[in-house]
Amino acid sequence: MRGLAGFLAYRLFRTLVALWLVSTVVFVVMRLSGDPVPLLLPPDAPIAEMERVRHELGLDRAIPVQYGVFLANVVRGDFGRSIHFGEPALQVAVSYLPATVELGLAAFLIAAIVAFPVGVLSAVRRNSALDHAAMGLALVGQSAPTFFLGILFILVLSLRLDLFPTSGRGEWRHLVLPALTLGAFAMASIARITRSAVLEIQGAEFIRTARAKGVAEVWVVAKHTLRNAALPILTITGLQFGTLLGGAVVTETVFAWPGMGRLAIQSIYNRDYPVVQSTVFLAAVLFIIINLALDVLYGLLDPRTREAVP
Amino acid sequence: MSAATPAAASLDVPSAAASGRAAARRGLPWFIVGAILFIGALAGIAVLAPVLAPHNPERGSLRARLTGPTLEAADGKAYPLGTDHLGRDILSRVIYGTRVSLTIGFAAVAVGGGVGGFLGLVAGFRGGWVDEVIMTVADAQLAFPFILLAIGIIAVLGPSFPNLIVVVGLSGWVTYARVLRSQVLSLRRREFVHAILALGGSVPRVILRHILPNVGSTLMVIATLELARAIVLEATLSFLGLGIQPPTPSWGGMIHEGREYLDTAWWISIFPGVVLMLTSLVVSRAGDWLRDVLDPTLRGAQ
Numbered sequence: 107m108r109g110l111a112g113f114l115a116y117r118l119f120r121t122l123v124a125l126w127l128v129s130t131v132v133f134v135v136m137r138l139s140g141d142p143v144p145l146l147l148p149p150d151a152p153i154a155e156m157e158r159v160r161h162e163l164g165l166d167r168a169i170p171v172q173y174g175v176f177l178a179n180v181v182r183g184d185f186g187r188s189i190h191f192g193e194p195a196l197q198v199a200v201s202y203l204p205a206t207v208e209l210g211l212a213a214f215l216i217a218a219i220v221a222f223p224v225g226v227l228s229a230v231r232r233n234s235a236l237d238h239a240a241m242g243l244a245l246v247g248q249s250a251p252t253f254f255l256g257i258l259f260i261l262v263l264s265l266r267l268d269l270f271p272t273s274g275r276g277e278w279r280h281l282v283l284p285a286l287t288l289g290a291f292a293m294a295s296i297a298r299i300t301r302s303a304v305l306e307i308q309g310a311e312f313i314r315t316a317r318a319k320g321v322a323e324v325w326v327v328a329k330h331t332l333r334n335a336a337l338p339i340l341t342i343t344g345l346q347f348g349t350l351l352g353g354a355v356v357t358e359t360v361f362a363w364p365g366m367g368r369l370a371i372q373s374i375y376n377r378d379y380p381v382v383q384s385t386v387f388l389a390a391v392l393f394i395i396i397n398l399a400l401d402v403l404y405g406l407l408d409p410r411t412r413e414a415v416p
Numbered sequence: 417m418s419a420a421t422p423a424a425a426s427l428d429v430p431s432a433a434a435s436g437r438a439a440a441r442r443g444l445p446w447f448i449v450g451a452i453l454f455i456g457a458l459a460g461i462a463v464l465a466p467v468l469a470p471h472n473p474e475r476g477s478l479r480a481r482l483t484g485p486t487l488e489a490a491d492g493k494a495y496p497l498g499t500d501h502l503g504r505d506i507l508s509r510v511i512y513g514t515r516v517s518l519t520i521g522f523a524a525v526a527v528g529g530g531v532g533g534f535l536g537l538v539a540g541f542r543g544g545w546v547d548e549v550i551m552t553v554a555d556a557q558l559a560f561p562f563i564l565l566a567i568g569i570i571a572v573l574g575p576s577f578p579n580l581i582v583v584v585g586l587s588g589w590v591t592y593a594r595v596l597r598s599q600v601l602s603l604r605r606r607e608f609v610h611a612i613l614a615l616g617g618s619v620p621r622v623i624l625r626h627i628l629p630n631v632g633s634t635l636m637v638i639a640t641l642e643l644a645r646a647i648v649l650e651a652t653l654s655f656l657g658l659g660i661q662p663p664t665p666s667w668g669g670m671i672h673e674g675r676e677y678l679d680t681a682w683w684i685s686i687f688p689g690v691v692l693m694l695t696s697l698v699v700s701r702a703g704d705w706l707r708d709v710l711d712p713t714l715r716g717a718q
Contacts, residue, residue, distance in 0.1 A: 120552060120555055123552050123555075123556070124552065124555050124556035125556075127552070127553060127556035128556055131556075131565065132565075132568070135565070135568045135569055135572055138572045138573075245697065245701065246693075246697060248700070249644060249648075249693070249696040249697040249700045249701075250693050250696070250697070251648045251651055251652060251689075251692060251693065251696060252652070253651075253652055253655050253668075253671070254651075254671060254689040254692060254693060257671060257675065257678065257685055257686075257689060258686075258689070260678060261678055261682055261685075261686070265678060265679045351561055352561030352562065352563055352564075354561075355561055355563050355564060355567075356563065356652060356655075356656070359656060367561075370564055370567075371567060371656065374567055374568055374571050375571070382568065385564075386564055386565075389561060389564070393561075
């Protein structure tokens with residue numbers, strides 16, 4: 107297990123450096139974007155009042171000082187008060203997190219539930235009409251822009267067929283279209299990788315052995331193929347989970363889904379630095395946790411990967 | 417048995433590459449011919465936009481507002497793909513939108529390929545702390561959704577053509593850098609590199625004359641796949657209101673403008689969207705094919 111521990115320690119170190127870089131870039135970008143104070147006060151506010159607010163927010167201090175304060179606060183999990191909401195920024199971001207997690211999980215579940223069986227069937231019935239249709243659709247799903255898929259779903263399934271609401275969050279019907287939109291890319295990728303992983307294993311010698319022994323084809327697929335194909339499928343699936351977070355920004359905007367992605371975009375427009383920093387930071391932490399969990403899972407499932415400590 | 421297995425494995429690799437090349441010699445598959453024609457046609461449309469567009473893309477006729485797709489001439493002029501809420505011809509706007517998509521797409525690929533390629537070469541060749549720093553920055557960029565950063569930067573610097581090119585371009589540098597780094601790492605240890613260095617060849621000379629030609633086909637594959645991604649990212653930013661600003665027509669911007677009228681005038685959003693989707697599909701399929709023919713080892717990289 108020393109190999110696994112060393113591997114994880116190395117990953118953790120890189121992760122912390124990545125988090126520091128991410129927060130620094132966010133700090134620089136947001137400070138370059140201009141003064142938020144005029145947005146906070148009525149246009150006829152006296153200069154003295156603007157100076158007072160600027161001082162209150164610490165914006166009148168030198169940039170390096172602001173950066174130092176910022177880093178010290180980040181370590182404590184304090185991103186300051188939201189300029190727009192007047193509450194602690196991290197608290198605001200966290201309160202939008204459940205909606206994003208709900209959307210992400212739903213998208214991921216839809217993607218996985220559809221993609222695994224389709225991928226396996228495509229491989230087993232290779233070159234059948236089903237295989238061609240599924241893989242053709244998967245290619246379209248992989249290259250279609252997320253926001254336009256959302257628009258298409260709204261037009262056909264919501265406006266024309268009146269099956270689902272166009273936007274907002276509420277009962278399960280609200281969740282279907284955003285989850286489909288967000289999950290489409292992952293669904294396509296998982297289906298394709300499942301198909302090729304299963305095909306690769308199907309050609310292996312131990313599968314021929316199993317067939318020669320007279321094992322029924324169903325069991326060959328279920329026991330011998332799927333177990334061995336699980337590893338590459340798991341990796342790609344995990345990676346897809348990470349990219350879902352990025353897609354959530356666009357999907358939430360299209361469907362007015364009250365999650366962190368939409369909050370981030372609105373906060374950028376509002377120049378609400380603390381909230382932007384909190385959302386980006388939370389997203390990065392989530393992404394990193396998912397990847398670390400995958401590394402552990404991968405190391406446990408396949409001892410060979412532990413040797414590959416760089 | 418133990419002696420036969422490695423031999424069989426090493427025989428396998430060249431034969432896979434050779435069969436790819438053989439497939440290329442036998443003639444191009446139909447969809448690649450189609451893809452080349454499609455991309456060529458798009459480029460032609462972009463260049464000839466003023467000649468091809470039947471109407472002024474930025475000025476509409478208010479009497480023709482929200483006209484559905486029709487081949488019948490309304491006031492002496494036909495609107496084959498309909499008009500938008502300001503009475504502007506959708507076909508003309510889609511034609512002019514090609515210019516935005518292709519210009520930003522190709523320029524972004526040049527920026528991303530230049531920066532990422534350079535950093536990948538340096539990281540792979542120098543190794544050590546330089547490599548460590550470059551790859552850590554790459555990891556950091558991959559650690560959170562780039563679209564947030566892109567939105568932030570565009571919101572700060574303003575949505576101009578050059579800014580969009582830089583942001584969209586930089587969003588893709590990591591792919592080039594990672595793939596080139598790993599290729600250079602293995603090339604650097606090869607005997608011909610040692611030989612040139614021993615003979616007194618300078619490092620830049622080795623990189624330019626001997627390493628770069630060896631990674632050319634890899635660069636080509638990544639650039640094609642990145643082109644599709646860049647075009648979609650530009651459209652996404654324009655859709656969010658952070659891309660090319662109105663009244664200049666861009667596909668993403670048109671989809672955004674039509675969003676409000678989706679129920680009554682679907683054609684405003686759907687036509688540019690379909691063209692965008694087709695472009696993305698065709699270019700990425702061409703990239704997949706190039707990868708399979710030129711460099712099958714890249715298959716896991718995307």
